[in-house]
Amino acid sequence: MTTFTSNTNDNNSDISSLRYPVICIDGPSGAGKGTVTWRLAQTLGYQLLDSGALYRIVGLKAFEAGLLNVDGEQSIDETALLALTQSLQIVFEPNIDSGRVDIIVNGAKIGEQVRNETVGGYASRVAVYPKVRQALLKLQQDMASQSGLVADGRDMGTVVFPDADVKVYLTASAKARAERRVAQLLQAGQAADFEAILATIKARDDRDENRATAPSKPAEDALVLDSSNLDADAVYELVKKHCQDQGICFNR
Ligand SMILES: Nc1ncnc2c1ncn2[C@@H]1O[C@H](COP(=O)(O)OP(=O)(O)OP(=O)(O)O)[C@@H](O)[C@H]1O
Numbered sequence: 001m002t003t004f005t006s007n008t009n010d011n012n013s014d015i016s017s018l019r020y021p022v023i024c025i026d027g028p029s030g031a032g033k034g035t036v037t038w039r040l041a042q043t044l045g046y047q048l049l050d051s052g053a054l055y056r057i058v059g060l061k062a063f064e065a066g067l068l069n070v071d072g073e074q075s076i077d078e079t080a081l082l083a084l085t086q087s088l089q090i091v092f093e094p095n096i097d098s099g100r101v102d103i104i105v106n107g108a109k110i111g112e113q114v115r116n117e118t119v120g121g122y123a124s125r126v127a128v129y130p131k132v133r134q135a136l137l138k139l140q141q142d143m144a145s146q147s148g149l150v151a152d153g154r155d156m157g158t159v160v161f162p163d164a165d166v167k168v169y170l171t172a173s174a175k176a177r178a179e180r181r182v183a184q185l186l187q188a189g190q191a192a193d194f195e196a197i198l199a200t201i202k203a204r205d206d207r208d209e210n211r212a213t214a215p216s217k218p219a220e221d222a223l224v225l226d227s228s229n230l231d232a233d234a235v236y237e238l239v240k241k242h243c244q245d246q247g248i249c250f251n252r
């Protein structure tokens with residue numbers, strides 16, 4: 001990767017102000033962030049940050065460590081949660097077959113279980129804790145230090161990469177997102193209850209959008225895109241056009 005973008009338009013700026021391009025794709029669960037993020041990263045040859053996976057890992061490990069009660073909403077021991085978060089060495093490896101990253105934690109590959117809705121719920125419960133978010137911040141920011149980056153999450157454009165070159169907030173109605181989840185589960189040969197999935201999506205949205213720290217919301221300078229009535233190709237083309245308008249070069 002040889003493309004640099006500058007933080008400033010000042011021609012006299014020195015090399016320390018140069019950095020790689022960052023594209024942020026934020027939005028709620030099931031909006032299609034992962035799909036467009038993967039395609040952008042593949043097309044541009046950029047790294048991919050699946051920040052939701054970080055919170056999913058912390059949530060899963062916290063559950064396994066007995067820090068989460070299964071049903072309730074009681075608070076979690078934040079000191080223990082921080083220690084657990086700091087003990088995790090997390091690496092992403094792109095997996096062409098799945099169109100997602102594989103997640104390696106402390107040297108061991110994590111199974112697909114981490115992607116399920118139960119673990120999504122664990123993730124959103126640990127994600128409210130500022131110390132957890134702080135502990136994951138540098139790891140995320142460091143991913144932009146060696147190549148361009150496409151970052152998928154909730155607070156990429158607002159907190160993690162406030163100076164990003166491109167910010168998109170990709171959303172869709174809860175109904176459309178629940179329908180996509182149902183289709184995804186059925187395609188994988190799993191059972192799917194639309195009403196239960198819709199309720200879970202709404203509960204997760206509520207927690208993510210109303211937490212005190214880094215709530216899920218569009219950055220002030222984000223393009224807000226509603227994908228409820230757009231297929232994945234149409235979303236990609238609109239996001240690509242926006243990236244080009246912001247100076248990202250698609251020459252591959
Ligand atoms: N525009 C679209 N129209 C219809 N289905 C879509 C669209 N974009 C993605 N999908 C499908 O919807 C499902 C969810 O997409 P995806 O995983 O990209 O969402 P997400 O926003 O990353 O969700 P999460 O945050 O929970 O990981 C997938 O099955 C994907 O193939």
Ligand SMILES: Nc1ccn([C@@H]2O[C@H](COP(=O)(O)O)[C@@H](O)[C@H]2O)c(=O)n1
Pocket residue numbers: 029030051052053055056120123124125127152153154155156204208
């Ligand atoms: N930047 C982020 C990304 C995710 N979260 C939390 O993790 C949950 C799982 O995210 P997915 O994108 O994998 O569905 C999500 O519901 C958030 O609670 C976050 O806080 N910040």
